[in-house]
Amino acid sequence: QSALTQPASVSGSPGQSITISCTGTISDVGGYNYVSWYQQRPGKAPKLMIYDVTNRPSGVSFRFSGSKSGNTASLTISGLQAEDEADYFCSSHTSSSSWVFGGGTKVTVL
Amino acid sequence: QVQLQESGPGLVKPSGTLSLTCTVSGGSVTRGSYYWSWIRQPPGKGLEWIGYIYYSGTTNYNRSLKTRVTISVDTSKNQFSLRLSSVTAADTAVYYCARNYNGFDFWGQGTLVTVSS
Numbered sequence: 655q656s657a658l659t660q661p662a663s664v665s666g667s668p669g670q671s672i673t674i675s676c677t678g679t680i681s682d683v684g685g686y687n688y689v690s691w692y693q694q695r696p697g698k699a700p701k702l703m704i705y706d707v708t709n710r711p712s713g714v715s716f717r718f719s720g721s722k723s724g725n726t727a728s729l730t731i732s733g734l735q736a737e738d739e740a741d742y743f744c745s746s747h748t749s750s751s752s753w754v755f756g757g758g759t760k761v762t763v764l
Numbered sequence: 765q766v767q768l769q770e771s772g773p774g775l776v777k778p779s780g781t782l783s784l785t786c787t788v789s790g791g792s793v794t795r796g797s798y799y800w801s802w803i804r805q806p807p808g809k810g811l812e813w814i815g816y817i818y819y820s821g822t823t824n825y826n827r828s829l830k831t832r833v834t835i836s837v838d839t840s841k842n843q844f845s846l847r848l849s850s851v852t853a854a855d856t857a858v859y860y861c862a863r864n865y866n867g868f869d870f871w872g873q874g875t876l877v878t879v880s881s
Contacts, residue, residue: 690867
């Protein structure tokens with residue numbers, strides 16, 4: 655199972671919106687609505703931000719939203735804030751009932 | 765609030781076996797609909813799913829690790845465990861245990877395991 659493809663880095667100024675893409679295949683992202691997104695700060699465990707493509711867990715800011723088109727899922731952060739600076743990973747269920755992660759995207763707030 | 769805590773040796777010799785345990789508190793590993801996973805992250809790199817177990821004992825493993833991995837559950841202790849055999853330096857990573865329900869919704873803090881002689 656190959657890792658999902660994410661851009662290595664994305665940056666934006668405070669208040670702007672940014673979008674992180676996560677590209678897979680019909681055997682994972684495109685075939686199931688089980689895409690999730692994680693925020694990871696240095697030295698910390700990942701934190702679930704979005705599950706099942708579009709759903710936000712309780713306590714996660716409404717500024718985080720998810721979507722999917724074909725084999726590509728996306729995470730949008732609106733009203734970018736300094737505290738959003740972190741690494742972000744996507745994950746998807748696969749046709750072999752396993753899970754696969756993306757390589758990660760470093761978000762920088764300029 | 766569910767909490768997970770990894771425990772085990774932080775140093776393993778090459779060709780040896782890595783063994784870690786995840787203790788779950790604030791919830792039961794026997795509750796249906798939850799899968800219990802191990803995930804690792806080599807220093808400075810991305811996340812890799814290792815495998816999961818259901819309380820019934822059903823498991824599924826990452827194909828790339830399948831021949832070396834065993835995940836088991838001890839319902840009496842509310843724990844699940846990871847064994848990874850024939851380790852090399854490439855297995856050096858922070859190892860996380862996590863609950864898989866709606867995504868991986870609860871994680872342990874992670875434990876660094878170094879493979880070195």
